[in-house]
Amino acid sequence: MKASPGRLILLLPCLIILNYLSAQDNKKAFRDSVTTNKKSDYLKDTTLLKKDTLKKNPSITNTDSTTTTPSHFQTSLTWQSNDVNNGRKDSSVIPLITPEISYIFKSGFEIDLSVGYNTHETSPQVNQYTLDGSYSFNPGNYSGSVTINGFIYSKNSGSTTSEQKGSLVYDNSYAFNFIQPSLDLTWTVGNHLPDYQASFSLQHEFDIGNLSITPTATMNAATQNSYNSYYENRRFSIPRNDGKPPLPANVTLSGEVLNADKFQILDYEFSAPVSYTAGNWTFNFTPTEAMPVNPADIKATLRVDNNSKSYTYRQNLPNTFYFSLELTYAFNRK
Numbered sequence: 001m002k003a004s005p006g007r008l009i010l011l012l013p014c015l016i017i018l019n020y021l022s023a024q025d026n027k028k029a030f031r032d033s034v035t036t037n038k039k040s041d042y043l044k045d046t047t048l049l050k051k052d053t054l055k056k057n058p059s060i061t062n063t064d065s066t067t068t069t070p071s072h073f074q075t076s077l078t079w080q081s082n083d084v085n086n087g088r089k090d091s092s093v094i095p096l097i098t099p100e101i102s103y104i105f106k107s108g109f110e111i112d113l114s115v116g117y118n119t120h121e122t123s124p125q126v127n128q129y130t131l132d133g134s135y136s137f138n139p140g141n142y143s144g145s146v147t148i149n150g151f152i153y154s155k156n157s158g159s160t161t162s163e164q165k166g167s168l169v170y171d172n173s174y175a176f177n178f179i180q181p182s183l184d185l186t187w188t189v190g191n192h193l194p195d196y197q198a199s200f201s202l203q204h205e206f207d208i209g210n211l212s213i214t215p216t217a218t219m220n221a222a223t224q225n226s227y228n229s230y231y232e233n234r235r236f237s238i239p240r241n242d243g244k245p246p247l248p249a250n251v252t253l254s255g256e257v258l259n260a261d262k263f264q265i266l267d268y269e270f271s272a273p274v275s276y277t278a279g280n281w282t283f284n285f286t287p288t289e290a291m292p293v294n295p296a297d298i299k300a301t302l303r304v305d306n307n308s309k310s311y312t313y314r315q316n317l318p319n320t321f322y323f324s325l326e327l328t329y330a331f332n333r334k
Helices: 009-024 027-035 040-045 225-233
Strands: 072-080 096-104 109-118 125-137 142-153 164-174 180-190 192-203 206-208 211-213 216-222 251-257 264-271 274-278 281-292 297-304 307-314 320-330
Touching: 180 225, 192 225, 225 251
Parallel strands: none
Antiparallel strands: 072 096, 072 320, 096 109, 109 125, 125 142, 142 164, 164 180, 180 192, 192 216, 206 211, 211 274, 216 264, 251 297, 264 281, 274 281, 281 320, 297 307
């Protein structure tokens, strides 16, 4: 699973800086980086990029339970180069621009509302609405959060997660002096059997003033029932702005992911989130290389009038490099 040099070109500056930071880093600097609050709002929203918007990653949030941030509104605007989930993506590129508004309570509760727009269309089209509520807690070096998500996708969305309706997520991590492991558990429901996912990651944060870099390696394992629904209802049938003519009216094509209820490793991801904070503003850049494994066997069924024919093939899953840019403003944060 070798990554293309072209796809990794944006990761090289991060690695160069990382090499410098490694020589500067020590235990005290790391301890300070995980007990200060200056980047907590960025780190809360740092992504491994899942479910059409930046995947929240509370595993690298502030771990000092004695530091209190006042309740405040927060807004952000995110541009993501492609919609990728567990290394899987649609047949066409789906770049997303996502404005979000949040209210963060000093008690640890948070409410977020966002709208994702597909900018690949001639005029941007709504891809999905997302509403979620979460509660975060940070006793000592342990960080945990519970999040309930609700999704409403456009009927023309080509996102591989577009058959999902909601999820329950429990994120937890522990900060050691040299590394921070985390395990995120997700239960997802929709027009299908529920899905179960476990994401294990290792990360370490390096800081230079208000600039931070957090190299992260992640392994995602899950069932694929919602992915199966995507193949059945959307993969071959929804209109796309890709220059290809639609199928004739008397022809339909659908797919089925065989053994979709099997729990297995789906991909490995390597990312290097970069954050810069200035006052109430935070700028985030997250490059990610997703390397999918265990491609599914797809049963495709072609129907012409009253006749049908099925065949089975193994899907092709190339590595995917994608990135996100996010600008965040926190109101009345001290």
